[in-house]
Every structure is written in structure tokens, then in C-alpha cells.
Amino acid sequence: MVDLLGARDIRRIAEALSVRPTKTLGQNFVIDANTVRRIADAARLQPDDIVIEVGPGLGSLTLALLPSSARLHAVEIDGRLAGALRPTVAARAPEQLDKLQVHHTDAMTVTASDFDTPPTALVANLPYNVAVPVVLHLLAVLPSIRRGLVMVQSEVAERMTAGPGSKIYGVPSVKLAWYAAARRAGSVPRGVFWPVPNVDSGLVAFERRDPPEGDRKAVFEVVDAAFAQRRKVLRGALSGWAGGMPAAERVLTAAGIDPRLRGEALDVHDFARIAAHREAR
Structure with a gap:
């Protein structure tokens, strides 16, 4: 012992x-x-x-x-x-x-x-x-x-x-x-x-466990942006990341995410979808 x-x-x-x-x-x-x-x-x-x-x-x-x-x-x-x-x-x-x-x-x-x-x-x-x-x-x-x-x-x-x-x-x-x-x-x-x-x-x-599909760095950039100003809804919080509020709203809608939500409502798979749709634009 x-x-x-x-x-x-x-x-x-x-x-x-x-x-x-x-x-x-x-x-x-x-x-x-x-x-x-x-x-x-x-x-x-x-x-x-x-x-x-x-x-x-x-x-x-x-x-x-x-x-x-x-x-x-x-x-x-x-x-x-x-x-x-x-x-x-x-x-x-x-x-x-x-x-x-x-x-x-x-x-x-x-x-x-x-x-x-x-x-x-x-x-x-x-x-x-x-x-x-x-x-x-x-x-x-x-x-x-x-x-x-x-x-x-x-x-x-x-x-x-x-x-x-x-x-x-x-x-x-x-x-x-x-x-x-x-x-x-x-x-x-x-x-x-x-x-x-x-x-x-x-x-x-x-x-x-296996991560979501997508590039980790790209997903983490979305996460950082979403919580940098966590009181903002996503279309505002992600405006700088996406290139403006209209662009953020388009990406979120394409990813199936309500632009009026805040980052705290999303799981890691949601963030991965957002990142994927930005890359696809």
C-alpha cells in the first residue's frame, strides 16, 4: 500500500x-x-x-x-x-x-x-x-x-x-x-x-466523444463572438463576425437558428451549424 x-x-x-x-x-x-x-x-x-x-x-x-x-x-x-x-x-x-x-x-x-x-x-x-x-x-x-x-x-x-x-x-x-x-x-x-x-x-x-461536424477553429470563433456581449441577441452579437447585422441574420436563418435568441440558448451543434453556413456563403 x-x-x-x-x-x-x-x-x-x-x-x-x-x-x-x-x-x-x-x-x-x-x-x-x-x-x-x-x-x-x-x-x-x-x-x-x-x-x-x-x-x-x-x-x-x-x-x-x-x-x-x-x-x-x-x-x-x-x-x-x-x-x-x-x-x-x-x-x-x-x-x-x-x-x-x-x-x-x-x-x-x-x-x-x-x-x-x-x-x-x-x-x-x-x-x-x-x-x-x-x-x-x-x-x-x-x-x-x-x-x-x-x-x-x-x-x-x-x-x-x-x-x-x-x-x-x-x-x-x-x-x-x-x-x-x-x-x-x-x-x-x-x-x-x-x-x-x-x-x-x-x-x-x-x-x-466525437465532435460535431465542422472546423473547430471556425466554430470557436462563433462561440467567442456570441458570448462576448451575451446580453445581445445573436443577430447583434454576431454582426461583427458575420460582416453586419443583416448578414448575421441571414446566416442564422439559413442555419435554422432564431436570430432573436441569445447564445446561452444554443448547444455546440447549433454553433457548428452557424459556422458551417457562414463558410458556405
Whole structure:
């Protein structure tokens, strides 16, 4: 059984590395072993899963994920933390060390060529300030990822999993829906972190699915335009994108969308139809 990290272990390792968590990197370390076990269990990993973990920090979640993984790619931007991860695993779970590959880099810059074994699952406690961009980037550049579980700020979790018609439905909701079906998978109280953040966290689980027909970049341009001024109805919100309000109304009508609706009423397939009709003009 893997010897997981507790609060004292986390602080001891951080002190030895002269690490003080920074807001710039969104560093909030999980110090509760039971929470880490719950996250690892909720990830529902299969024995052949190759996991990518972003922001492993001091290794709390890494230690919990390794026994359930065929291999684990840990992507860490902080050089001190990246350098300490393998020694921590060697000390507490030496039989798991061969499974671990540490990448000292920014997750927003990784591509498929960075991995000798393509990741099949994303499991991570993501920094609050980059959570959505990281998830979308990894799903775009790593089509091998089939499912995942990420811990993010509770409000962000709500936005990522919101459906059409919701007041919090918006760009993150639609863009994640392009790649995957997402759902809330639980809550995490702020007290299990060091330092304690000002907000609670939420778990988001997702399963990749086939995207709608069309060009992703073109569809995402429509999504961005529709929600840039979300109080406007679509014929107004998309006027700049389409080349004027009359042009926007023609495209929307051709796509079978009521021009008087707002972006929050549409799902990802609706946005794909709008993009396709603009390209066909």
C-alpha cells in the first residue's frame, strides 16, 4: 500500500525545498490523504490507462494515482517541485517509480510529441487561474485522452458542466462540450488545502466523444463572438463576425437558428451549424 502524504509531510517537504506556495502559479497543495484517495477513486482509471497529471506539486495525488496507472506523466512548471517528485515517490512508493515520467514544462506548451506513451486519461488538481485553458489545450493536442477528472474552483466546475439555458452557461461550457461530455463529480472543501484558498473546489469528470461536424477553429470563433456581449441577441452579437447585422441574420436563418435568441440558448451543434453556413456563403 502506498504511503500517502499528510499535512506534516507536505510542510516538511516544502520547507526542505524552500518552497512557499505562490498565487502566480496557483499553488494550493492538498494535505488530506482521504481527499486524495477519493479523487483517485473517482477517476475510475483502468489498469492500462496512461495518465497525465498537470501540476503534481509535492506529489500528493501522484502517489495515489500511480498504483492504478500503467504509466503516469507528471507535468510540472516549477523546477524545484519537478526535481523533487521522483525522490518523493522513491521514498514512499519505490515499486511505483518506474511508472513515473516527470516533464518540467508548462502544460500549455505540451504536444503529443512530448510523450513516448500517449496519455489516455487526464487527472489533476489544476491551478485555478489556468484550469479551463489547460483542459481545452490538452484535449486539442492529445486526442489520445479519452476521459478525465480535474479539480477546479467550484464556480469554474459549474461553468464547465453547465447546459444551454443556464445563466452560467458560456464559452467554457460550449468549448468543453466540443470534445467531451462533462459532469460534476463532487465537491472538495477549502480546508483540505495548504494554503487554504478563499473558495471551495469541485470535481469535473468527462468522457471524450466525437465532435460535431465542422472546423473547430471556425466554430470557436462563433462561440467567442456570441458570448462576448451575451446580453445581445445573436443577430447583434454576431454582426461583427458575420460582416453586419443583416448578414448575421441571414446566416442564422439559413442555419435554422432564431436570430432573436441569445447564445446561452444554443448547444455546440447549433454553433457548428452557424459556422458551417457562414463558410458556405
